Amino acid sequence: MAEDLTLLRDGLIRMLEAYGYEVVAAVDNGPDLLHALLDQRPDVAVVDVRLPPTHTDEGLRAALAARAEIPGLPVLVLSQYVERLYARELLADGNGGIGYLLKDRVSDIGEFIDNVNRVAAGGTALDPTVVSKLLHQHQLGDLTPREREVLAHMAQGRSNAAIGSALFITEKAVAKHTNSIFAKLGLQSSDDDNRRVLAVLRYLDN
Amino acid sequence: MRKLVLVGVAAALCVAVTLVWALTGGGEFWPRWVYFGFGTLAAGVFVFRRALRTPPGRRRWLAVDAAFCGLLITVDLTVWVLSGGGYFWPIWTMLGFSSILGVHALVASRPPGRRERELAARVSALSRSRRGALDRQAAELKRVERDLHDGAQARLVSLALTLGLAGDLLRRDPDRAALLLEEARSTARSALDDLRTVMHTIHPPVLADRGLGDAVRALVLDLAVPVTVTGEPPASLPAATETAAYFAVAECLGNVVKHAVATSAEVAFADVPDALWITVTDDGVGGADLAHGSGLRGIADRLEAVDGTLVLESPLGGPTRVTITVPLTASS
Known part of the structure; x- marks a missing residue:
């Protein structure tokens, strides 16, 4: 757990512990975060973007540096604002296990814990703000409106079952859409999780 | 004595x-x-x-x-x-x-020489831009105050009220209390959204984190027109220069999206010694004019405060090119 505001850090720790997580390290600056990530190799790290000493994107840089050493190390990045540029940098290695959410999202505890679990399991959790910015934008091959919707949910990191219930369609129908998306984006069939990340990445790059 | x-x-x-x-x-x-x-x-x-x-x-x-x-x-x-x-x-x-x-x-009593005329012009430009900078700063603070007052502050007041009500109802009517708490949470989220918007207009976070180059790259990702960014601005720019340049580029790109009917645009940082030199080019319809619309005019004024200039070339039919230059050595 990396967060420099004590109040927020304690609150997050309390929340995670209430949901069965054990916090092995709580740090409040970038260099300590990098050490903790490399030493402890946690199941998942919850990291604030802005940390001392520079109070810029120290947390993001530490997360990227740690993931360069330990590919796929699950990191959920929290921030007061979300930028597509940063989302792209986080997802660029295509390894999954990445979350990027507005800090406000912690107010919906159930959803937040879902996101932490998903990132810990190697999935992705992108903030709906990043995703909705993209929705208003241009060409994504010849995806149908429905496929764009599915992709948007996929970008947030939702599973097929969750997408199905959000769009009121069956999981099977979602799977059909995702396969069509993968085909249209030219993603070869490999393991499904990885393709999902790549699809999102393609989406972010557009 | x-x-x-x-x-x-x-x-x-x-x-x-x-x-x-x-x-x-x-x-x-x-x-x-x-x-x-x-x-x-x-x-x-x-x-x-x-x-x-x-x-x-x-x-x-x-x-x-x-x-x-x-x-x-x-x-x-x-x-x-x-x-x-x-x-x-x-x-x-x-x-x-x-x-x-x-x-x-x-x-x-003969008319002053070239050097003297230059100095006189510079003195008058400086006093004008200083005056303009102060006016703009005052207007800006007023706007921020109003935005906070009408936005986040109002929402926090309503949040406190809702929480008070929920506390009141907690024993007597837990279901209503739960509804109110849900409402409070969404109000808190809107307050945060408002704060983010205001902060973004004061100083974009990526500019603070990464400097001008990445701030512009982050900006273009959110635009509806594809924009390529080439080159890198000089390292460690003075804060005022960086901010003025960022808002200048943002205004230019905003115009590209709104008025130019362009299919693509480019922001280029040129490698020029002792100056920050940026060109924003689009393939739109042209015909832009500094005299019309206050946006570019305001940007030119803001640049003047850091000795910068903005040159607009926009023939009818396009393309439009805006050149922003800010000298980086101490000006003579």
Whole structure:
């Protein structure tokens, strides 16, 4: 757990512990975060973007540096604002296990814990703000409106079952859409999780 | 004090020589030449002091010249009077010095040279842009105050109210309380959204994190027109320059999206020594004009405060190119 505001850090720790997580390290600056990530190799790290000493994107840089050493190390990045540029940098290695959410999202505890679990399991959790910015934008091959919707949910990191219930369609129908998306984006069939990340990445790059 | 002592000494000497003259039996009144000597000295000190009070520059030189000529003419006239008049020879000194002074005055009153004109223009530009910067800053603070007041602050008030109500109902009507808590959460989220928007208009976070290059790259990702960014701005730009340049580029790109009907645009950071040089080009319809719309005008003013300039080329039919330049060395 990396967060420099004590109040927020304690609150997050309390929340995670209430949901069965054990916090092995709580740090409040970038260099300590990098050490903790490399030493402890946690199941998942919850990291604030802005940390001392520079109070810029120290947390993001530490997360990227740690993931360069330990590919796929699950990191959920929290921030007061979300930028597509940063989302792209986080997802660029295509390894999954990445979350990027507005800090406000912690107010919906159930959803937040879902996101932490998903990132810990190697999935992705992108903030709906990043995703909705993209929705208003241009060409994504010849995806149908429905496929764009599915992709948007996929970008947030939702599973097929969750997408199905959000769009009121069956999981099977979602799977059909995702396969069509993968085909249209030219993603070869490999393991499904990885393709999902790549699809999102393609989406972010557009 | 020193002045008084000197005057006292001079006066004492004058009295002394007068006494000597009286004691030696009078005759021709020669002490007048001693008076004359001290008088000339005093007059010289007086007029040169006055002349040097003129502010430095060509006017001071003219004042010194006038003091010098005036003093010499007076000395000649006095000598002529003291030596008993006769042929009015000081006329030649008077004529000579008057013409020198005349020529000097003529030269001094000629229009200022190029360098001086440049400096005068710069002084007036500086006072204008300083004034503009202060006005803009005041207006900006007012806007931020109003945005916070109408947005986040209002929502926090409503949040406190809702929480109060929920607390009240917690025992009596837990279901309503739960609804109110849900409402409170969504109000808190809206307050945060408002704060984020306001903060973004003050100083975009990526600009603070990564500097101008990445801030522009992050900006173009959110635009509806594809924009390529080439080159890198110089490292470690002064904060004011960086912010002014960012908002200038943002305004240009905003115009591209809103008005240019462009299919693509480019932001290029040129590698120029001692300057930040940015061009924003689009393939739209052109015909943009600094005189129309306050956006670009405001940006040009903001750039002026950091000695920067904005040049707009936008022929009808396009393309439109905006060149933003900010010198980076201390300006002369």
